[in-house]
Structures are given as C-alpha cells and as structure tokens.
Amino acid sequence: MHRTGKKLAVIAGAFALTIGLASHSAGDPDENSLAIEGETIVTDVKAPADSPLEHLYSGWRFRASETQSLQTDDFENPGMVAVEQAIDQFAMVDGSEGKACADCHADVSDFKGLRPNLPRWDEAKSKPETLEHIINECRTERMGAKAWKWEAQEMLNMTALIGLQSRGMPVTVETGGPMASVWEKGKELYYTRVGQLDMSCAHCHENNYGKMIRADHLSQGHINGFPVYRLKWGGLGSIHRRFKGCMQNIRATPFKRGSDEFIALELYVASRGKGLSVEVPSVRN
C-alpha cells in the first residue's frame, strides 16, 4: 500500500516535471526543483564572488524529466542498490586485524559532513586526500585489509554510502592554505586545451552549458553528485572515471584515476560548485 502510494507520487511528480519542461525554452537549465524523501536539495545557487559563473546549476537541472524523477525517490534511484551493498560491507570483518568498519565507526551517519569538504589536505601525509584515500587508509592501516581499486565496486559502494550521509549539505571545500597550490594546478588543467579536438573543460562547461552537443545537454560539470549512477554505464562511477571519459571524447590521453592531476582537477571542479547540495548518489544519463 505504501509502495503504491509512492508510485503514484512519482507519477504525479513526473507529470509536474513534464509541465515544467514544456514551458521552458531549450538551452537553459530547467525550472524544476528537487526534493528527495522530503528533503530539499539545492540545485541552483548564486555563484560565489570569485566564480567565473553567475549562477550555479546542478547537472540534475539539465537532465530529461524521466532521468530527474529517478533521483526524487530512493526506491527508484538505481544507485541505492550500491548503498545497500555498502551497508553490508560496513558491518563485514575484513583483513588481518579482524575488524569491520562498524567496529570503530558505530554509526555510518558519523560521516555526515565529510563529503562536502573533499578533497582536503592530509596533514600526516602532507598531500591532498579524496574519499577513496580515506577509505583505503582505514583498510590498509587499521584493518590490515587490501586497498580497493579506485573503480572497484566495493569502493564505489562505500563512497556512495559515505557520501549519502551528507546529502543536502552544501559543498564547502577548502581551497586555501596547503590546498592553494593544488587548486591552482587544477584550475590550470581546467583551462588547458587537450586532445586532437583541442578543447578545455571550459569550452563546454563554462562557455556552452545549457546547449545541446548532439544528443547531450551540456551541464556546468559539477561533481556534487558523485559517485553518480549513469544510465549509460548501467552502474555507479567515480569522478575520475567521468574526467577520463571527457578526455577520451576529445581524443586526449586521459590521466589515471587517482593521479595528482585528477585530484587537483577534482578539487578545482568541486570548488566551482560551492553552495550546491551534495546529491550522492545522483542519477544521470
């Protein structure tokens, strides 16, 4: 009964979305607003003073209403399967120390507030760290378990679960202090033309967002929803996987997942989305 009620709500929601789309001219982000399980998700916000953009829009606002509606309900969100798996992983003993995540972290909700601040400076290691690093540090240094590969299903599941704890919180990455040089490097990469097709990130995501590039509606390229469930991938993928795909599309040799370059780019791109809500796990096409 409850389930049927939900379905009806989704259908009603989709109908409302369709109306919103129909009354809006092509090219711009749409006017739809996102609430997930009753919680408001900020999908547009005035850009910070130092931003090259005037207004920030989540990638959700550029997607078709069918894709949008998948994210409005956790029962419909295909990325939540990974979250369910991660809940099991969280309680599972792994490694030589006989520990599970849950042995040290009683409640996964303790991680609320972590995702909006990543990547961040790791004092002990004197380098920037991403969520993948933080998870693997626990596994190798405290559990005596093997590190997960960047794009391993277990890693994607866990980054989705931990990211979800901060859903609805604004992105607030630190770009000053020791992260300043990392941010500068990321910015330089963002504006560097790469590949035979000779484009920088900015050519599509700063200068031409809102326009169609063949069948794709160009977004501002924010990463507040990662790991993302991409319909095209049929599963979750990391930020660095998406960066790789973009570089390959313009016929450039991509950097590797976890490379210094992609970590720097991750920080810079995250900073461009300051103020947007964390949407993990988001759904895109």
Added chain:
Amino acid sequence: MTKKLAALSLVAGMLAITAPYATAEVVLPDAVMIDDGEVAKSLTGSAGNPENGRKVFANRKQGNCLACHMNKDLSEQPFHGEVGPTLDGVADRWEEPELRAILINSKIALSEDTIMPSFYRLKNGARTMDKFDGKTILSAEQVEDVLAYLKTLKEE
C-alpha cells in the same frame, strides 16, 4: 597462400589510398597559408565532391559537424547540436576561401578562443592520443569535400 593474397590486396589498398596524394599537388598541413582569414586555393588542386562531403559532415568519426551545428539538409539525422551557429544558408554568409580557412584552422580564421576544432592542422591540444597525434582530423580531400557540400547550403 591466402596470407599472400591478403598482403597483396593490402598493398593495393594502400596504393589506392595514397594515389590521389601522389598525383595531385596536395597542400600539406604545415604548408597552408591563411591570409586574412582566407585560403583561396583548393588543398587538392581540384573541387571537392559534395555528396561525399555530406557524408563526412555527418560521420561522427570524421567531421561530426552535427555535434555542434544544426543543418536542415540533414534533418533525417537526429540530434543536431547548438554549440555553433546553424549552417542553414552558410554559403550565403561566407565566401569559399573563408569557409576553407575556418575548416583548416578555426583558431586563426575565426578566433583564438573558439571551441571549434581545427580540421587540417598537425599540432592540436596537449596529450593528444598517440593514434591521432601529428595527424589531421580530416584529409585534404575530405576538407575540400565538406567545403563543396557547405557551398550547397543556400537559402537565398
């Protein structure tokens, strides 16, 4: 035996590909001079084939022009991009030497900041994949074919 035959036909195929370049005076990418936004002479020494140009224009692995430009003449193809200007009537707005220069190197012919790829230039962006590095996106013939096709896009 079959291997030998295959090798022979491969050689024959390569000859067929290189033959036009050997006979006609193709202007190599590094030798192209863009003068005040124009390249007056054909890169191959002859006029292009508009029918083939239409195919190169639409082919996603060749011109892929529809990724960014709308073009009513190709309305049978779905999803025309909006990043660049529509190409309906493009031949009314630009002269042939201008269009040729834009296709060859948009950064010189149009603007340093343009998103448009340069289709007949050897050196492109950083980290170009090995298989594309030092190569042009289109051949001289393909540039001339696309140009011949663009010249058919008139509205007036």
